[in-house]
Amino acid sequence: MAIKTESFILNIGPQHPSTHGVFRLRLILDGEVITDLEPVFGYLHRGIEKLAEGRTYLQDIPFTDRLDYLGSMTNNHAYVMAVEKLAGITVPERAEYIRVILDELQRIASHLAGLGFFLNDLGALQTPLLYMFREREKIVELFDMCSGQRLNYNYYRFGGFVQDLPEEFLPALKKLLDTLPGFIDEYEQLISTNEIVLIRTKGVGVLKRELAINSSAAGPVLRASGVNWDIRRNDPYSIYDRFEFDIPTAQNGDTYDRYMVRIREMRQSVRILRQAVKDLPEGEIMGKAPKLLKPPAGEVYSRIEGPKGELGFYLVSDGTDKPYRWRVRPPCLLNLSALKDMVVGWKVADLMAIFGSIDIVMGEVDR
């Protein structure tokens, strides 16, 4: 006797503990197995691109903080670099080194938060999250020292920085660099050999290499599928060509690989930080930039390697002090293009693991 079943729609609504913000998923399930998936975006769509056209270039820097709010320094850097290319402003040496230091610290802080939320979704309720937040607090304290803010820093300016680093910054940073590798090793040892994590993540949610390139994935998601593509190495910006570091990649493209790539990237960031702190020169902190910036008419697309992937800005200027078109290339939205292929065929509990390993921030998906 054949048993007949029915599939049904399950709504994982905008208010949910595991959706990393306001994200909605409509699943079509056959029992516990997912057969189809439809994401619904837009619950945090604030219209930043339209608002930015009504403000001057300098007044748009705080908007860039609030895109990927776990990685504000790198967002600022991408925007400031785009405008400097458009207007032809050069940045002095000391400011470039400080930009590299702040970017890499921000990468470590963002990966810590992302991994903490991923482990939270797997079911290790709050404990690894609170440990990772403890380390993140130390980095955020450093940022608080230089910019005065704990989350949306608004520290970069066209041509450099408006204020130099305070004197307490470098000794505190050196002390942190001595203890941080020990913590990364401790997390890796505690979690990567844990049986439950291995069963739940190995082989789950595989993203194949060709599909990853075709669906415009970037960052750790792309590198975990076997593509050796990192903007810091393939299209270097700022002074990244002076530092020695490896690009971690993995072969299988499953959830475990995405997690391991992030842990290894944190170690490489510590390596870059050590080199940058050793070579930091003295000098001025701000290049020549006019008070009211009116770049010549033209357009530019410039990109950096942020913690979530390739963050790019496309700006069109018409000669006035307000931009004509202000576009953000959102890495988190494009990493989600292939979500359906990664998830179909797995169960609902695996969906949370796969979704957590892509590591999205809704502020950037919806802008």
Add this chain to the structure above:
Amino acid sequence: MTAVLDYQQLKADLSKELPGIEIQAESSFLLALPEDIHHVCQYLVSRPLQMDYLTNLTAADYPEYIEIIFHLNSIVNNTAMTLKTRLTDKTNPKMASVVDIWRGAELQEREIYDLFGVVFENHIGLKRIFLWEGFEGYPLRKDFANGH
């Protein structure tokens, strides 16, 4: 370093491979007509150029036309280029979708439909992505005023 392709050379190659297609090569981008975009993209994806990575797909609203901008990359050869097209009919703008060539265009084309009103033919599911059904107007056009 990512090498930007030589647009004059590209225009010569395209005129030879795809006769009958009008291409203009500017200093920093390649301009094609909206009807020919799908053919041009299919040529760009194939060997030897292999532009397999669609970095950015966006639009901008100018007084006479709506411009659609493609930023393409080749991961294999480490090259980059920009492709543009202009839709002159602003009351009913439409063009062919490139979803069958690059999967990453799906969500970006829905965003252009939502915020500019450009209809992409042969898209797998073209509907509003960030705003809700029933919202009147297309916000990123210049004649839409912000504010309460």
Add this chain to the structure above:
Amino acid sequence: MELDSGKPLSLLTLDEIDQHEGGIIQSFRTGHTTPYPDPADWLNSEEPPPGVFVTSVEKVLNWSRHYSLWPVMFGLACCAIEMMCMAASRWDLARFGMDIFRASPRQADLMIVAGTLTWKMAPWLKRIYDQMPEPKWVLAMGACGTSGGLFRDSYSVVPGFNMVVPVDVYVPGCPPRPEALLRAIMDIHEKIDKTRIIKR
């Protein structure tokens, strides 16, 4: 097992669900154009006059309520990270009895709305607020909660949470530091201490 593919999956198809919800959001937006008045008369009230039986019951009830407020998690944007930092080990929220953030509104009595509210999300904020049992309190966190903040003149942002729900305490800042949020929670404790169970 075979799938019974003749029957529809739900009463509406997915596209019809989108249209239906779009209609809800449009009517919500046109229906909510004036803000709710703030329930702020507790600011000027004095200590309740001494009664015989009811005062000590009130005191014990208010004390127990304010030391075990359970928040419902409603983190929308950047302020949610500061709310999590407040609940983490440095500014420990568990010492106030608020360590568990409930996922279900039926088990919570405080709603900390942290982040920017858009018109698309607003009907669901009202629905979660309606699902909380009385007595309940709302804390609007950040500049986006007070007036719409940095995004005030955008086409899709609600200019302040008091357009949708009545708010008890506003916390300024973008984002507010965890110490500011703790001060706001202590203000809610003060408000709870001044409530009376029998209206005189």
